[in-house]
Amino acid sequence: MIFSLSTAAVASQSRTLATERLELWEQTFNRLSDALQGECRAGEHFTLSLVAEDSQFTRMNRARVRQSGQVVDGAVKLTWIANQRTCYRDLPFTGNWGEDWAAVKPALNELRQEIDQLPEDPFIVLPQRVEGSEGKSRAVYRGDLLDRDRAIAELLGPVQGLDFVGIYAAGLSVRAQSDSAGQRHWFATESFTLDYSLFDLKGQAVKGTFADRTWDSAAYKANVALAQQQLQLMDRPVKAVSKGQYRTYLAPAAMSELILMMSWSCTSEAAIRQGGSPMEQLRVGKRKLSPKFTLRENFSRGLVPQFNSDSEMAPDNLPLIERGKLVNTTINGRTAQEYDVVSNGASDSEDLRAAEVDGGDLAEADILKALDTGLYLSNLHYLNWSDRPAGRITGMTRYACFWVEQGEIVAPIHDLRFDDTLFNFWGDNLIALTQKQELVPAVDTYEHRDLGGTWTPGALIEDFTYTL
Amino acid sequence: MLSTPRTTVRIEPQRMLQSIHASADWVGLRVVKTTETLRGVRDQKPKANGSQVRYGAMVEVLVDGQVGYGATVDLSTKGLQVAADAAILQAHAAAAWGLYPFTDQIRPVVKGNQIAAPERALDSLSPKEINDLLIRICYTLKLSDQIIQTSATAIATQRETWFASSNGSDAYQSSASVVMDYEATAKDGLVTQRRGANGWFARAYQGGWEWLLTPQLWEEVQRTGEQAIELLTAPECPSDTRTLVLAPDQMMLQLHESVGHPLELDRILGDERNYAGGSFVQPKDFGHLNYGSPLMNVTFDPTVQGELASYGSDDTGVTARREHLVKDGVLQRGLGSVESQLRSGLPGVANARACSWNRPPIDRMANINLEPGDTSFKEMVSKIEKGVFMQANSSWSIDDQRYKFQFGCEYAQLIENGEITKTVRNPNYRSTTSDFWKSLSQVGDRSTWEMFGTPVCGKGEPNQIIWVGHASPVCAFDNIEVFGGGE
Secondary structure: OOOOOOHHHHHHHHHHHHHHHHHHHHHHHHHHHHHHHHHOOOOEEEEEEEEEEEEEEEEEEOOEEEEEEEEEEEEEEEEEEEOOEEEEEEEEOOOOHHHHHHHHHHHHHHHHHHHOOOOOOOOOOOOOOOOOOOOEEEEEEOOEOOOOOOHHHHHHHHHOOOEEEEEEEEEEEEEEEEEOOOOEEEEEEEEEEEEEEEEOOOOOEEEEEEEEOEOOHHHHHHHHHHHHHHHHHOOOOOEOOOOEEEEEEEOHHHHHHHHHHHHOOOOEHHHHHOOOOOHHHHHOOOOOOOOOOOEEEEHHHOOOOOEOOOOOEOOOEEEEEEOOEEOOOEOOHHHHHHHOOOOOOOOOOOOOOOEEEOOOOEOHHHHHHHHOOEEEEEEEEEEEEEEOOOOEEEEEEEEEEEEEEOOEEEEEEOOOEEEEEHHHHHHHOEEEEEOOOEEEEOOOOOOOOOOOEEEEOOEEEEEEEEOO | OOOOOOOOOOOOHHHHHHHOOOOOOEEEEEEEEEEEEEEEEEOOEEEEEEEEEEEEEEEEEEEOOEEEEEEEOOOOHHHHHHHHHHHHHHHHHHHOOEOOOOOHHHOOOOEEEEEEOOOOOHHHOOHHHHHHHHHHHHHHHOOOOOEEEEEEEEEEEEEEEEEEEOOOOEEEEEEEEEEEEEEEEEEEOOEEEEEEOOOOOOEEEEOOHHHOOOOOHHHHHHHHHHHHHHHHHOOEOOOEEEEEEEOHHHHHHHHHHHHHHHHEHHHHOOOOOOOOOOOOOOHHHOOOOEOOOOOOOEEEOOOOOOOOOOOOEOOOOOEOOOEEEEEOOEEOOOEOOHHHHHHHOOOOOOOEEOOOOOOOOEEOOOEEEEOOOOEOHHHHHHOOOEEEEEEEEEEEEEOOOOOEEEEEEEEEEEEEOOEEEEEEEOOEEEEEHHHHHHOEEEEEOHHHOEEEEEEEEEEOOOOEEEEEEEEEOOEEEEEEEEEOOOO
């Protein structure tokens, strides 16, 4: 076995490869779309979705490398529609036209054979251009990422001596969509996320995240230094807080965990109609939320693609809950067909893709003073509905969480379980939201790297309920 | 008939391995191909019909004690070489920063074929037949206008893995699995209740349609619809402390969250602390800790026919064997791969598993089972003065040390003076892992034992979702805090 290139040469080569790969992926996706268009017979329709990435994943523990590697992955989902029926094939995508067409062409033949065996689907969404719309978009965000041969040294050099654990994920991500109506959307971004924790000798920890399109070494070091400062606060004796109700400050990362629950059969129009969402109580007026609370989908920040798998474009800004009132829900084309409502370009699962909670009037400098005596929670963990129709959520406190007295941090706490309803903590018990919103980046990497994140302020809550 | 796609790809792992040029102490190639066919129906109308085909390769290299990996969807010679170059680059870059200096001991030689053929092949039902089945399930669930939604889903997966390495491994494993889920949502005013088949996607087995098309299927579907309606008028589960009896379809979740995850050695070694969390279990606890009452016997067993996570060897080539994790209440060993065993000096199992070709193997559960006792269900209930019998998981949440938990179920019945009495809704319970397992007071016999699985266990960085199996008898736990729903 022979290895003929230096690692530096390979690193340089891999950057060039990423550029070439991006061009090749786009060319091949477009060519597949054109070829499928050519295959379409009268009465046939299709949509084609692409997810692809070229990513480095480096997993770290105790400021050392546990596992490190690179993944080049892609998949196209071809959905075929004919005779009021539909079915799909989801196939590997290499970017090599010959190989990809060799997989897609027979899949098309299979779909044509299968489709006649299926029952009619009354809620099929046929690809069609919105009147006045060009039906095309292209967004490419190139980044300036760490070279892959020096990323590990850059990450770990500044944290030697610390118990640093986490994941660095970086590289190129692509989402694309086309259909038989001639619509074509392309979204590509180079980005990185560093999701990490710092632990002290007692096993207490603080969480840090660092994400962008351009690596900035000074900003990284400042980010770690801030986490170190927070970790020093954990050095005080731990206070065991009894279960009960406490005035509580939820920092943006903790708020984002609660906001993510709104993606789980909550703001979805289909979920409300099918008995799965607590938002029904808001819609019928049985419960209400605070006028201080506004939740929206905001695509104008450009972090995620605006198109869905039907090539529909979500509006730049879609208020969902405005000053406590449910003013919109997330609606995709299929739900629109079924319930005779208007689609707003939501995803297949009608989840939140660009969630944002508006800021309030609480200044950063006044958070502890406003909290006075109670709990300061930096993060929450493992949330689930304990009674979904009632909007009741349970979960744990995690990382830097403190007991505060008279506006002063007194002690870190043993983790507590909470169990409370969103109609309480975002309702009458919502005292204030911070002026400043923060981006809590999406760092999940199930199947592929997630994009975007949640913009949210911190929240001051009265009588947040702790049960264990 | 055409239930699974005929997409073909030539996979010749030895030829592929030989084509790779890499200067390394060890080189391995793991190729994975999966074909997952999903069919779903809601309210007797089709919701999804299609197949997902995935294939690709992971090249692993060992350089100066550090493993680097390159994974690619491109199985051409050029694609594999690019992946190998990436793996070499990563290994070199990491070598000076490695957590532990490994040797090729972590990838033992494995050879041979392990093929688990289903009794009823995945393509023995046509797309029409599967849709007809799912539509009939929805029709059967729709017992009245109070049922506002019905749904049924079937997933059939064929999974193949090839493993070849520079130290002589040449192995192939193939298995089929099936998963079925159905549910009815009942509604009366603003009261909504959901009842499904043993909890979300719990009917998951290795094998073919024989696991789903059972003689009891229609009776169970009918009962599911009836119970959804019954729950609408049932009172809330009481809020107090009493004996909790758990059916096997909730025991699976209990085992998973409060036994399986805390015993994973990579959590104890700290790898997982930034994501799913660590563990309350310490290295010194193995061989000593009274994890539960003496009635508690838990095994790691990837050899159970039909259980979802059965295999011949794990994804690093280690032969699978049944091992006791907890014996007579005492902690015996952890869920740790050879890599974790070397790092910790603790006994482990063959559990280095990857969800696919694009993720590296990590410590995982396979089948984690509670061994049956000798108490019949009738006898168990007869001994309980004040209790509640809960079935089918609906909610799960546990802390990052796997200690403080709160779980919810779909359906429950009170036990009063040795008899099952009335149905209650929104049953939940909470406890800590140690207190809970030490309160284990009765373990059901083989007649109460059932096997389930979950295809969606999430863990790892980068994240991975993997399939695991759980089997258990009915069990009783004393003095547990239970409560109902509402605000």
